[in-house]
Amino acid sequence: MYKSGQRQHAYDNKDISLVENNGLLRYPSALNFYDRPPQFDVTVEEFETTAMDRLRVLAEIESSLARNRTWEELKTATYNQYMKYVPLHTNTYDDTEEERRKDHLGHYVLRLAFCRSEDLRRRFVKAELTLFRVRYEETEAMDREHFLSSRDFNWIPVTKEEKVQYNHGLYSMYHAFRHEQDRADAFEKEKFYKVKWTRVPDLVEKRKVFLKGGWAYVPGREQSSIVFKEFEVELERALETTARLIPRLDEDSRLIPVLDNLSQGFVAGVASEWTNATEPGSSGEIRAEMVDDLAKKHFPMCMRSLHENLRRDNHLKHFGRLQYGLFLKVLGLSVEEAIAFWRKSFSRVTDDKFNKEYRYNIRHSYGLEGKRANYPAKSCLQILTPGPSDVGCPYRHFSSENLQTALLSMYSQQGLKSADLPEIMATVDAGHYHVACTRVFEMTHAPHGVAKGEGIGGGESVTHPNQYAARSMELAKVKNEDDKMVE
Incomplete structure (x- = not known):
């Protein structure tokens, strides 16, 4: 530039x-x-x-x-x-x-x-x-x-005389036609272009060109291969x-x-941001006592891992609290419910210490203290590339053995099987962590009608933890309504 x-x-x-x-x-x-x-x-x-x-x-x-x-x-x-x-x-x-x-x-x-x-x-x-x-x-x-x-692709149109000269070799490429007359008609109408064979290695490999003296005779229908190369x-x-x-x-x-x-x-492997992830969780739709059940059924692995660590240790370090707290905020946990949730979770902390060290940070994340900014939840991009003190993505930062153990522990009740792990691990090993997360979503939501390749909807991959959870909750709501109609 x-x-x-x-x-x-x-x-x-x-x-x-x-x-x-x-x-x-x-x-x-x-x-x-x-x-x-x-x-x-x-x-x-x-x-x-x-x-x-x-x-x-x-x-x-x-x-x-x-x-x-x-x-x-x-x-x-x-x-x-x-x-x-x-x-x-x-x-x-x-x-x-x-x-x-x-x-x-x-x-x-x-x-x-x-x-x-x-x-x-x-x-x-x-x-x-x-x-x-x-x-x-x-x-x-x-x-x-x-x-x-408009461009010079440096190909040489094959003349009628040359087409007649190499008739047998060129005609042999038309074996796919069922009827001989169709084959003859297609060959008669076809234009050919001549290029050095090194320019179309894919066509040479698939035997879709006639080779003579270092030249590849390319049918017009395969002309695009020259352009792409x-x-x-x-x-x-x-x-x-x-x-x-x-x-x-x-x-x-x-x-x-x-x-x-x-x-x-x-x-x-992620470029897009979840467009709904900047709204504050002020709707009050989620209460503190609902989080445990939601985590088991709807949370992506990064947030479920944080939730389980919180339940095990009755504590999360600062960056873990920040990441998980913003996720819950955007999911719909109001500030009052958030304070109740964290107070109950930090059961080993006295009321005085909680009010002094934690309440302010919770209110700050909701834009009620300090510069009163509306902080968005972290996207997959931010979680995949954390700083030295941040909490990262399990698909990227867990060892292979720990990741597989955690996947079965967290999602086996939602239909994930040991036989599914090789496919998930193949995408992890290739560095496509968001694809692995998307496949887990598809596998665990197959009972809700999600097919392989559908992703979180329309074939899109997971790009945000809240996107994962919101879509999972939406699918469960639709399924519950359908079940009630059947009854």
């Missing part, structure tokens, strides 16, 4: 100049190889929010890949996610230019965030390539042809170039924390 000699040192208080402002670029197609950097000014806020929206899409792609979804399932989930956060419409849409500007900017910001290690670059390329493939397939044929004609190679090269230039950004103290936060979100 920054070019040598073009970095600006005299920023104003709001704007970041990505490159010299030469006016807005035009985006003739929804498909983009992102080979020209953005040439417009953006605010620091837009710099971050645009990247976060795109990261939500890439995180969903990673989740889908980790959950071994079929291509059609992955495509549907990805399409829904990007149309929600980074929508791209056809050229007839009114805000096409603005949509594509946001798409362009978000991609380049994430390049900065994920160019700094080989693992991040590999994951970023894989997710971006998948997003490009989905968009390519969803783009209308006319727009797709316009995009292909070109996208992948160019993005890998661009990321390596960006990695060499990234130290020049160190002088801008506003950007580095943003980029660090984005890359941490990708490492954790």
Whole structure:
């Protein structure tokens, strides 16, 4: 994004100049190889929010890949996610230019965030390539042809004479047709393109091309493989170039924390925040005596572990209290009920000590003391990447043996079996902790009609402990109402 000699040192208080402002670029197609950097000014806020929206899409792609979804399932989930956060419409849409500007900017910001290690670059390329493939397939044929004609992919159209010369070899690739006439008709209409075989290793592996003299003869129906490979190679090269230039950004103290936060979100596998998680728990719907039962039936492992530690020790350290207390607040525990809950939980503490050391902190977390801020509950991203004194995510921070023991201890009564553990542990070992949590949700809520791949609804993965608990409670409420109707 920054070019040598073009970095600006005299920023104003709001704007970041990505490159010299030469006016807005035009985006003739929804498909983009992102080979020209953005040439417009953006605010620091837009710099971050645009990247976060795109990261939500890439995180969903990673989740889908980790959950071994079929291509059609992955495509549907990805399409829904990007149309929600980074929508791209056809050229007839009114805000096409603005949509594509946001798409362009978000991609380049994430390049900065994920160019700094080989693992991040590999994951970023894989997710971006998948997003490009989905968009390519969803783009209308006319727009797709316009995009292909706008770039030089360095392929050589096969002439009619060459098609006749290698008729036997080219025709042999049409074995999938049931009827010979259909096969002959398809072959007659097909256009072929010639590229070096190293550009289409996937087609070579699947024997979908004819090879001759180091050239691969690619049928038109497989033309997209050339496009996808070109996208992948160019993005890998661009990321390596960006990695060499990234130290020049160190002088801008506003950007580095943003980029660090984005890359941490990708490492954790989570980008999105639960949108309902900022409301204070002032509804009073949950009473102190209900928490034990709710924990056993509806809490995610991180919060259930804290609850069991509290019940075992009659105490939690400061950061444990903070994390669990904010979770309960957002779940619906009022400040009065929270004080009652913690007072009963700290049964070994005298009334005087409780009032002096704990009551103030409880009221403070509800915005009733101190600066009176409404503190939100911690998201999965924050729990997955804790500080040295924070309480972390069991899927990430428990040993393999302890995690499996804890899972069976906590969730066997909800249907989790020993036979389910290998699948859960495979996602944990791959670093997809939120996917493991989502699979546990699906397995333990199968009696409520939750199918594999459905997640917490619409295929979405768990991104917030309160999201997990709220959805679990909602499913239980629906089931209870259905049972009453049957009676």
